[in-house]
Every structure is written in structure tokens, then in C-alpha cells.
Amino acid sequence: MRVHSIKLLFLFVLVSFISCDQKNDAGTAAVDYVISFPNAVHHEAEVSVTFSEVPSGIFAFRMSRTSPGRYALHEFAKNVYNVKATNGKGELLDITRPDPYQWVVESNDGTVNVSYTLFANRGGGTYAQVDETHAHLNIPATFMFAPSQANRPINVVFDVREDLNWKVATQLKKEGGNRFSAPDLQYFMDSPTEISNHQIRAFDVESNGKNYTINFVLHHNGTSAELDAYFEDVKAIVLQQKEVFGELPDFDFGEYFFLGCYIPNASGDGMEHRNSTILTTTRSLADGGAIGTVSHEFFHAWNVERIRPKSLEPFDFEEANMSGELWFAEGFTSYYTSLILCRADVRTVEQYINGLNGGFNYVWNSPGTQFFNPIEMSYQAPFVDAARSVDPVNRGNTFISYYTYGSVLGLALDLALRNEEGNLNLDDYMKLVWNTYGKEEIPYTIDNLHQALNTYAGKDFGDAFFNNYIYDSKMPDYQRLFASVGVALSQDGKTPYFGARVSSSHRISNEPTIGSPAYKAGLDSGDTILSVNGKKLDANTSFGSLLSTFKTDDEITLAINRHGNEKTLKVTLAKDPRYTIQPYEKVGLELTQGILDKRNAWLGRK
Structure with missing residues (x-):
């Protein structure tokens, strides 16, 4: 037995103590968790949860199969073992397994205490990792839940390793010490937590008369001076993204958390959440860290977290999540990822323009456009979003990442708008979508995006864009669009x-x-x-x-x-069908003042 009975007794007494007065406004008892890490060296966590006011009869609890921000199945139950359940008197309950994902007890006295051991050793945006450097917790990969109690408030105590100088960083509401809370399961599952001997940098940003604290939490092996310099880029990114939408989201509790792990034992990833994001990479700050991921994930605080596809509401923890809007939710976010780095002076204009080559060639030299439009490419997410399979597939010929496909379409839309009368641009279209749907958190559909573009740029323009490039998979006239901002598009033809x-x-x-x-x-x-x-x-x-x-x-x-x-x-x-994208200056073409002004309006700091 990996958890001694005295340890179990202590955990359940602690849970009972913290839950005795924790009820929501309707008087519903909270779900109470405690997690500890005595065997961190072997990647194990010990978890206990108390479900109170459980109706008599069959009671089911389970691990999630999915995770917010991911669209494929990940089957987190595979890393859970040593599962035990007791009633309110501490008596063991018989457990049955109706399927691989859940556990069931058939009788109880109104309280079900569950304990289990979790193995966790992947430090990214989807899974959890426990070792002697940190406890990096993606909540769905860590905690069991009861679907019947999904609307109840949640309390969690992180029993940290004080001998390792661990501290807790999370978007969850701090209740005192290492105890935190969430209003319900959806919020809890969307709240990754980094427990480590990390460093924090923070700055305040005013928006609509409120001050919000932007926290950059970093678990790394670098120096404080490196973090200080890196944080200056983070601040510039935050402020330039605020300019796109005109304001920050109304972050819960007035704070936003970047939760970074730039360590050798991490896995490269980034994952957006409502008021926080996971940033993981094996690259140290000295090697550049993950500044592109910072830009991408923070943009999601608007686009995905609040400008939210109706197809992802509510997020389903028991089945794969499919959305036809990922070309916009992920793809347009990817377009702004590099654009913001340029506007924030983290990348030069030349670096940005040269950086367009890879994604552009990947999309427009793929035969995948013969088979799927951007909406249908988005539907493929459950099969490609870190999904696992062993049989060969033909995705090199049939699939184009909705991240990249949406990014080059975002580029085309931005440049096309800038060539219309009226000083139009993609920033202002995104503001319109934000004010119409995101700010009040009204989930949108593809038709909503279409009608919003018609409202912003006119019906002829909006219909042409959606009919040709979203409902169909035609290629925009990039040669003309690029020329308007002094960018040359060419093909070699000799290789x-x-x-x-x-x-x-x-x-x-x-x-x-x-x-x-x-x-x-x-x-x-x-x-x-x-x-x-x-x-x-x-x-x-x-x-x-x-x-x-x-x-x-x-x-x-x-x-x-x-x-x-x-x-x-x-x-x-x-x-050779490959395209080359270069600034006019590099190929000897004239960059007039008018063209330069258009380019600066596109790429310059706001």
C-alpha cells in the first residue's frame, strides 16, 4: 500500500475541517480536494477528495478524457491507481468499474471519500508532471470528479513540499495559505497550477478604470537578470495586444498569470486558460525561452477564452471536442502571434516578413485544399491535436493545420481590408467581434463571424471572403496584397x-x-x-x-x-513550387513613401 492508513486519516480529517462551512449561496456542500507529493522523486502525487451530500444509491466518479484547449482524447485515467473509497465513518466501500474512465460505489451514507495515487511525468499544457523540481498540474490530468456534482463549489489544498521551497501559482481564488477555491468544475478544470521554487515578475495595466496585475511566474534555472530582460518583452507584448482590442478582458480577481516552466525536464507546449496560461519549453532564457508562445497564448485571453466558439460551450470532459471555428480561434491567433512580436519590437520587420515563408508555403503548396476547406480542417482537430494512433495516415496530403491555414487567411484578410476605402484593418474587425460577442461572453458561430465582417467591411467584401476562402479553399491574390505593403512574392521556377x-x-x-x-x-x-x-x-x-x-x-x-x-x-x-517572400528592399524594388506608410500602419507599434 502506497498511502498509509494514518496518512489517509489525516487527509480526510483535513478535508472535513476545511469543508465544514464551505457551501455556496444555495447551501450546497463543496467538493474538497487535498493533494500531496511525498514520493515526488518517483513522479507520484497522493490525492484525496471528499464528496458530500451524496444522494443514496449509485455514485460515479471519474477522470477526465479531455482538457480545455485540447480537442483530442487523452485518457487521463491511465495514470491513476491505488484507488480507494470510504464512507463518512471511514468504512471501505466496494468499487466497480463500468468502463475505463470511471469508478462506481453502489451505496453510501451521504459522504464518499476517495483517495488515489497519480503518476505524472509530462510537463506541458495537457498533462501533469511531479518530480523534485516541481508539481506542474493540469487539473483534468490530476483530479477525479463526479459529474453529478459538477455545479458545486470546489476547495483544494496543495500540501506543498516545504523542504523544496515550493510555492503555489494559479488563477484559482486564494483562500489563505495553500488553500484555493473555484466556483464550479468548469472553472476548476480550467485552472492549471504550478508549484515550484519559482520567480515572479508583475506589472499593473489600467483598463476601463480598473487596474489588472499581470504576473509572469517562471520556474527556470537562469538568472534574475535574464528574467528581468525577458519580462520587458512580455510587457511590450501585453500592451500591444491590448491595443488590438482596445482593452484588457475583465480578469477574475484582477489578475492574470503566465505560468512558465523553462526547464530541461519540461515538454514544449503552451495552453490558454481563462485568466492564465501554461508556457513550457526545454529552452532556457539564454536560448530565447518561448516568447512566441507568450504572444500566442495571451492573445487567447480574448480570442477563444471569451470570444468563444459556440461549439466549445460548455467544454466536454467526457468526449472529444470538435469545432469548425478553429481556423479563426487558433488560426487568427497564430497570425497575431508573430505580428505582435513585430509591433512590440521583439522581432524586426525583416524578421517578420522572412518568417512568413514557412507557413505560406506549407499551406499553399499542400494538396490538402483539394479535400477540406478551413472549417473542415478544423473538424480534424480530435485526430491531430496531440492525438495518438499507430496506423499510417495520409495527412501530409489531406491535412493543413488550422493554426497555419487560419494564420495565412488572417494575413490575407488584414491586407485586403487595408486596401479597401475607409482605413479598414483586421484589428478593428477583431474589436467588433470582441465588443459583439467576447466582452459579454456570447458564444459565436461561423455565420456570426461572416455577418460581423459584412457589417464591418460591407456585404460584398464579407461575402466574397467567406465564400471563396472559408466555405471554399481558394487562394487569395497575395501578389497584389503583398505589393501594397512593399513585400515581393516570387517563385524560382529553375530548381x-x-x-x-x-x-x-x-x-x-x-x-x-x-x-x-x-x-x-x-x-x-x-x-x-x-x-x-x-x-x-x-x-x-x-x-x-x-x-x-x-x-x-x-x-x-x-x-x-x-x-x-x-x-x-x-x-x-x-x-519547384515554393514561394519566396521578401521585403522590396532586398530584391531591388522601389519602396515609395506611400507603400512604406502602409507597411508601418500594418507592422508598426501601436
Whole structure:
């Protein structure tokens, strides 16, 4: 037994003590949790929960299958063991398991005390991690809950490791000491908690006559001077994002928390929550940290947390969550991620423009637009959002990330608006959506976004954008749009294009791109190229170096090994479809004052 009976008794007495007068306005008893970390070195936490005023008969409690901000199933029950339940007298209750996700007791005396051990060793935005550096807790990955008590208030005591100098940082309401509360399950599940020997930097921002404290909590191995310098960039990002919407959200309890873990044992991630965000990376501050994640996740305080798709309300902890609006919720947020870094002078204008190349080519050179529009790409989230499967898929040909797809569409919409009469821009459209839906937290639909654009830019403009690029998957006229802000879009046309990745062992490592020379020739993932035009490939001869000696439209003969059999195929090389995006200054084009003014209005500090 991993939890001694005396420890269990102490936990239940403590829970009973803190819950005796904790009821909501209707007099409903709270759900009370205590979590401790005596075996942190082996990634274990001990959790107890008391469910009070439980009706007689069957009572079910469970682990979540999902997590706010994620759309796939994650099956957190897999990391729970040593589960026990007692009644109010401390008598053991029989537990049954109707499915992998929940536990059931068939009788009780109005109180059900549950205890269990949690194994936690992934420090990112979705899971939990416990070790001797910290207790990094994503709530759905940590705490059981009872669906029948989802509307009850919640109390939680974090029994921290004082020997490790741990402190608690969370958006939960502080009730004193290490005791915190939430009004209900939805809020509790949306409240990640970082417990560690962290550092904090904070500044106050005025908005609509109120002062809000923005806290940057960082668990890291760097210096205070590095954190001070980094925090200056964080402040600039916060203020530039406030300018987009004209105000901050009305953060609960007047505070917002960045919860950062920039440590070697973390996993790179970021996850937005109502009044906080998780930021995790293995990169130290000296290596740049995760400043792009800071920008992306804080923008979500408006776009997703309050400008909220109706399809995600309420968030379902028992099933996958699907939304057709992720091209806007995640994609437009991704557009602003880098744009804000430029406006905040964290990135230069040239760095920003050069940075457009990767995402632009990924989207517009993908055959995925043949199969799904941005709405349907968003529907794929439960299959791709950190989801796990073992069978091969053809996503390289059929899927484009709604993050990136939405980002390049946000770019097109912003530049298109700036070419309309009336000094239009995407910032003001986002303000309109914020004031119409986000500020009062009215969940929106795709049609709501469409009608809002019609209201802002006119019906002809709004209908054209949605009909061509959202309900369909056509490509905007980027050449014209970029030219208006002094950015050149070009294609080489001279470099030969093959259409499949070839590893250092000469093996084709992906499904060839639909329509590419490799695809048309009948090459397949797993094929090993033995020779090109009779020249054998070996450890000293790469396929890429040989390919560069040919020209577009050349026909080459490949000898390949497929499933142990040799085969000969002919491939006709094509023109490289990749685009290059550069500032006019870098390609010798004239940057007039009028064009420069437009660019500054787009990328300059607000």
C-alpha cells in the first residue's frame, strides 16, 4: 500500500475541517480536494477528495478524457491507481468499474471519500508532471470528479513540499495559505497550477478604470537578470495586444498569470486558460525561452477564452471536442502571434516578413485544399491535436493545420481590408467581434463571424471572403496584397522538384505529395532508392546532391527496392513550387513613401 492508513486519516480529517462551512449561496456542500507529493522523486502525487451530500444509491466518479484547449482524447485515467473509497465513518466501500474512465460505489451514507495515487511525468499544457523540481498540474490530468456534482463549489489544498521551497501559482481564488477555491468544475478544470521554487515578475495595466496585475511566474534555472530582460518583452507584448482590442478582458480577481516552466525536464507546449496560461519549453532564457508562445497564448485571453466558439460551450470532459471555428480561434491567433512580436519590437520587420515563408508555403503548396476547406480542417482537430494512433495516415496530403491555414487567411484578410476605402484593418474587425460577442461572453458561430465582417467591411467584401476562402479553399491574390505593403512574392521556377522526402539512407520517408513527380511516377513511402540514371547511391552520395545536378523537365530513371524487390521507375522533374517572400528592399524594388506608410500602419507599434 502506497498511502498509509494514518496518512489517509489525516487527509480526510483535513478535508472535513476545511469543508465544514464551505457551501455556496444555495447551501450546497463543496467538493474538497487535498493533494500531496511525498514520493515526488518517483513522479507520484497522493490525492484525496471528499464528496458530500451524496444522494443514496449509485455514485460515479471519474477522470477526465479531455482538457480545455485540447480537442483530442487523452485518457487521463491511465495514470491513476491505488484507488480507494470510504464512507463518512471511514468504512471501505466496494468499487466497480463500468468502463475505463470511471469508478462506481453502489451505496453510501451521504459522504464518499476517495483517495488515489497519480503518476505524472509530462510537463506541458495537457498533462501533469511531479518530480523534485516541481508539481506542474493540469487539473483534468490530476483530479477525479463526479459529474453529478459538477455545479458545486470546489476547495483544494496543495500540501506543498516545504523542504523544496515550493510555492503555489494559479488563477484559482486564494483562500489563505495553500488553500484555493473555484466556483464550479468548469472553472476548476480550467485552472492549471504550478508549484515550484519559482520567480515572479508583475506589472499593473489600467483598463476601463480598473487596474489588472499581470504576473509572469517562471520556474527556470537562469538568472534574475535574464528574467528581468525577458519580462520587458512580455510587457511590450501585453500592451500591444491590448491595443488590438482596445482593452484588457475583465480578469477574475484582477489578475492574470503566465505560468512558465523553462526547464530541461519540461515538454514544449503552451495552453490558454481563462485568466492564465501554461508556457513550457526545454529552452532556457539564454536560448530565447518561448516568447512566441507568450504572444500566442495571451492573445487567447480574448480570442477563444471569451470570444468563444459556440461549439466549445460548455467544454466536454467526457468526449472529444470538435469545432469548425478553429481556423479563426487558433488560426487568427497564430497570425497575431508573430505580428505582435513585430509591433512590440521583439522581432524586426525583416524578421517578420522572412518568417512568413514557412507557413505560406506549407499551406499553399499542400494538396490538402483539394479535400477540406478551413472549417473542415478544423473538424480534424480530435485526430491531430496531440492525438495518438499507430496506423499510417495520409495527412501530409489531406491535412493543413488550422493554426497555419487560419494564420495565412488572417494575413490575407488584414491586407485586403487595408486596401479597401475607409482605413479598414483586421484589428478593428477583431474589436467588433470582441465588443459583439467576447466582452459579454456570447458564444459565436461561423455565420456570426461572416455577418460581423459584412457589417464591418460591407456585404460584398464579407461575402466574397467567406465564400471563396472559408466555405471554399481558394487562394487569395497575395501578389497584389503583398505589393501594397512593399513585400515581393516570387517563385524560382529553375530548381528541380521531386515531391517526396528522401532520408540519408535513401529511403522515401513520407507519402509523396499528390500531383508531384514522385507521386505520378508511382513512388511510395518506404521505397529505397538504389541508383539514379545508373549511378548507385551510397553513404557518400546523397539523393539531394544528385538531384541538384538536373534541371526542371528532365526525366530521370530510378532503381528502387520495394519490399525486397527491385523495380525501375522514370520520373519527370518539375519546377519547384515554393514561394519566396521578401521585403522590396532586398530584391531591388522601389519602396515609395506611400507603400512604406502602409507597411508601418500594418507592422508598426501601436
